[in-house]
Amino acid sequence: MTATLSGTELAAGIRAEVAAAAADLTAAGTPPHLAVVVATADESSAWYVRSIARAAQRTGIACSVVDLGETATPERIGAELAALSSDPAVHGVILQTPLPAGAVFEDLAASIDPAKDVDGANPLTLGRLAAGLPAFAPATAEAVLVLLDSHGIPLSGAHAVVVGRSTVVGKPAAHLLLQRDATVTVCHSRTKDLAAVTRTADVLVAAVGRPELVTAEHVAEDAVVIDVGTNPTPDGGLVGDVDAGSVTGRAAGLTPVPGGVGPVTTALLLRHTVTSARC
Numbered sequence: 001m002t003a004t005l006s007g008t009e010l011a012a013g014i015r016a017e018v019a020a021a022a023a024d025l026t027a028a029g030t031p032p033h034l035a036v037v038v039a040t041a042d043e044s045s046a047w048y049v050r051s052i053a054r055a056a057q058r059t060g061i062a063c064s065v066v067d068l069g070e071t072a073t074p075e076r077i078g079a080e081l082a083a084l085s086s087d088p089a090v091h092g093v094i095l096q097t098p099l100p101a102g103a104v105f106e107d108l109a110a111s112i113d114p115a116k117d118v119d120g121a122n123p124l125t126l127g128r129l130a131a132g133l134p135a136f137a138p139a140t141a142e143a144v145l146v147l148l149d150s151h152g153i154p155l156s157g158a159h160a161v162v163v164g165r166s167t168v169v170g171k172p173a174a175h176l177l178l179q180r181d182a183t184v185t186v187c188h189s190r191t192k193d194l195a196a197v198t199r200t201a202d203v204l205v206a207a208v209g210r211p212e213l214v215t216a217e218h219v220a221e222d223a224v225v226i227d228v229g230t231n232p233t234p235d236g237g238l239v240g241d242v243d244a245g246s247v248t249g250r251a252a253g254l255t256p257v258p259g260g261v262g263p264v265t266t267a268l269l270l271r272h273t274v275t276s277a278r279c
């Protein structure tokens, strides 16, 4: 039997807790405020920004979207991130991807004040996570851990295999798992015989961006599989990096797409924003 490790109830619980904190902050004269910087016309990015804005509004967090347009220069984007970082009324600053050609995400994110870096994008944050120091982890990487914890999956001594090594998901997720005493292996596009490596995982995290790449042959019996992928389908739907049909029946648990990591990610972004506003 494969348990569905849902994220929707977990996300609703986090949003309720965030809404209470936001109400207290607003009553105390510090209404929490999240700013989202956009420099793309990408449709799935626009969908994600709308979903953040909607979730913020529902929890009593102000959300401003600063759309610089897809022709914005790196200088302009960096200056906007720096200006929002020094605005005392703004508590969280996030930079959306994709970016205009020539702009490097990690480079620009260095302009976000780490105290307001609610999606853990500043490269300093990755260093702090690697060093085991407190920081806002990228919301998606943290969502992986929060989901595992909420379903009572033990991590100490477990073999966790992360497929994907991006700055936003794979690397920070690996550091967070290591911090929790898992034995961590990180795979990527040059990994030889991916399935042989992933079959040794007690906990398998797929953050690849390739629809349904992970199939039953990649998964040990009774492994727990976290599917981070959110790949748009031609009919306007969403499919994960895991072939759920193939893995179901073999894995002990699997997060669904939609309804798994995604909603928890958005809820944690909001939690980070109220945490920042409290300081």
Ligand SMILES: NC(=O)C1=CN([C@@H]2O[C@H](COP(=O)(O)OP(=O)(O)OC[C@H]3O[C@@H](n4cnc5c(N)ncnc54)[C@H](OP(=O)(O)O)[C@@H]3O)[C@@H](O)[C@H]2O)C=CC1
Binding pocket: 140, 163, 164, 165, 166, 167, 168, 169, 170, 187, 188, 189, 190, 191, 194, 207, 208, 209, 210, 213, 228, 229, 230, 231, 241, 261, 262, 265, 266
């Ligand atoms: N639910 C959520 O909140 C979020 C979901 N996502 C989703 O997660 C997925 C990953 O995102 P992100 O990390 O930003 O993506 P990136 O494209 O930045 O990174 C993908 C990683 O997967 C590796 N990879 C690609 N192909 C293969 C392969 N065939 N075998 C093994 N490894 C491979 C790449 O290796 P290499 O480094 O060698 O190129 C790279 O490290 C996407 O589907 C994205 O939409 C992302 C952020 C948030």
Ligand SMILES: Nc1nc(=O)c2c([nH]1)NC[C@@H]1CN(c3ccc(C(=O)N[C@@H](CCC(=O)O)C(=O)O)cc3)C=[N+]21
Binding pocket: 048, 051, 095, 096, 097, 119, 121, 139, 140, 168, 230, 237, 238, 257, 258, 259, 260, 261, 262, 263, 264, 265, 266
């Ligand atoms: N620096 C950075 N940080 C990110 O967190 C980041 C990013 N870049 N680039 C783009 C991806 C995409 N992403 C999603 C988050 C939530 C859902 C989500 O909540 N999805 C719903 C699906 C809704 C539907 O059905 O369409 C769900 O999974 O249930 C989806 C996608 C964050 N991203």
